[in-house]
Amino acid sequence: MRALLDRLFPARAMREIGVLGMNGRNINYISRYNSRQLYPLVDDKLKTKQLALEHGVTTPELIGVISAQHDVRRIAELVKGHDGFCIKPAKGSGGKGILVVARVEDGRFFRTNGTEIPLIDLQRHLSNVLAGLFSLGGAPDVAIIEALIRPDEVFRDYSYAGVPDIRVVVFQGVPVMAMVRLSCAASNGKANLHQGAVGVGLAMDTGRAVCAVQRNRPVFIHPDTGHPLDGLVIPHWHALLELSCACADMTGLGYLGVDLVMDRERGPMLLELNARPGLAIQMANGTGLLPRLRRVEAEPRIVKAGVRERAAFAARHFGTRPAAIAAVA
Numbered sequence: 001m002r003a004l005l006d007r008l009f010p011a012r013a014m015r016e017i018g019v020l021g022m023n024g025r026n027i028n029y030i031s032r033y034n035s036r037q038l039y040p041l042v043d044d045k046l047k048t049k050q051l052a053l054e055h056g057v058t059t060p061e062l063i064g065v066i067s068a069q070h071d072v073r074r075i076a077e078l079v080k081g082h083d084g085f086c087i088k089p090a091k092g093s094g095g096k097g098i099l100v101v102a103r104v105e106d107g108r109f110f111r112t113n114g115t116e117i118p119l120i121d122l123q124r125h126l127s128n129v130l131a132g133l134f135s136l137g138g139a140p141d142v143a144i145i146e147a148l149i150r151p152d153e154v155f156r157d158y159s160y161a162g163v164p165d166i167r168v169v170v171f172q173g174v175p176v177m178a179m180v181r182l183s184c185a186a187s188n189g190k191a192n193l194h195q196g197a198v199g200v201g202l203a204m205d206t207g208r209a210v211c212a213v214q215r216n217r218p219v220f221i222h223p224d225t226g227h228p229l230d231g232l233v234i235p236h237w238h239a240l241l242e243l244s245c246a247c248a249d250m251t252g253l254g255y256l257g258v259d260l261v262m263d264r265e266r267g268p269m270l271l272e273l274n275a276r277p278g279l280a281i282q283m284a285n286g287t288g289l290l291p292r293l294r295r296v297e298a299e300p301r302i303v304k305a306g307v308r309e310r311a312a313f314a315a316r317h318f319g320t321r322p323a324a325i326a327a328v329a
């Protein structure tokens, strides 16, 4: 992380723009504001789904769960009638073990890039998920089979064969920074930065792109579609900000990464939550988290306010002008 930060921001500039480092995040934010006993709610995607259901927060449709090796052969029957789905480890992270089946035709399965996945490979993948190959600590896990998310039309020019997700860092219930992660050919239909997705920082008042990085380097166009990234504006921005506040409220965690997706038919929904959100969001925004976190800490009144007021506070104080693009370029 240090090397990465140094490359984009020289030491002095890093201090000036208030970049939060790994130690600062762990000591001053994660351990201070996130109670350990709440981690299981967000470290297990099935538990998160259950919690969301209880709080009326929409999540992608659950087709089923496979939890025993002898049920792996039931997959074809389980997904019957669905024209796409996604297999994921309940306790996975960083896109590991995620297999997106973008098309099902006559009982045959196809990836986002069009290549076929034989049934036997799907079964082997499920078997690996159950064995814990992709999961936290390598412990045995269960496989979640989820309906395919179909991204909102607004992303058509900005993502390649995959579903973009919108990460909002929410501190004491107040959204402080956001980015959209765009899938590319390099990221295999996944929107994880480590898999090669593009991270685009967003102005908190408008949801407009301010600056973008791929593999820690500034980028200005989508690498596959060639579309300039500065024209990207996330629709229904204020509704998304409020949704991120509601998601934080239901967990009780004080420092949280909320990942939202925009489905063409079902609208905004919660994809997953993260109690140890990464720091690369600062690269994607060309600015540091610290001044924003301190702004919230200095305002105890706002953390007790309702969802609307907290979202409005974020828009008022953390809007970034598009000039930030030039600052990193």
Ligand SMILES: Nc1ncnc2c1ncn2[C@@H]1O[C@H](COP(=O)(O)OP(=O)(O)O)[C@@H](O)[C@H]1O
Binding pocket: 060, 085, 086, 088, 092, 093, 094, 095, 096, 098, 100, 146, 147, 148, 149, 150, 162, 163, 164, 165, 183, 189, 190, 191, 192, 259, 271, 272
């Ligand atoms: N149901 C789905 N339909 C289509 N793509 C999905 C689906 N679920 C996840 N993805 C893609 O895979 C990526 C990783 O999934 P996610 O649930 O966030 O797990 P992880 O914890 O590994 O990041 C998402 O950012 C998205 O691009």
Ligand SMILES: [Mg+2]
Binding pocket: 094, 095, 192, 259, 272
């Ligand atoms: Mg994710």
